[in-house]
Amino acid sequence: MIVSLHVATGAAAGAASGSRVAALLLGPILHLAGDRLPHQDIGSRRFEIGSGLAGLVLLAARRGPLDPATIGAGASSVPDLEHVLPFLRPHGRKLFHGRPGWHRSGRFPAGLQLLLAGAILGALVAPPSRAD
Ligand SMILES: [Zn+2]
DSSP states (O other): OOHHHHHHHHHHHHHHHOOHHHHHHHHHHHHHHHHHSOBOOOSOHHHHHHHHHHHHHHHHHHHOTTSHHHHHHHHHHGGGHHHHOGGGSTTSOOTTTOSTTTSOBOSBOHHHHHHHHHHHHHHHHSOOOOOO
């Protein structure tokens, strides 16, 4: 699943749980669940990293770096770091992506994932509506 949607779903779970610990624990589980959905990926690593980081920075700026939403976003996107940081897979085996057949390619379009990610993140960083 694309990185920015991992960021967004982790953030939503963190915000819904309201707990930093829950956000930390739910993140990687959501990551695995997301990769399990038959989905399209985006071939550009640069875009993946850039859009994921943009989501994290936005959450940290608007809700604070220690907000459960921000922590959930980080926790659910961090498993993808093993694709880019070789020291996270010392024996060449990936912890989150090493199980054959887990990561599924399929129909969930990358464009729709991106749209969803934007909608979720937009809702999470929107200023609270004022009732005055
Ligand atoms: Zn993944």
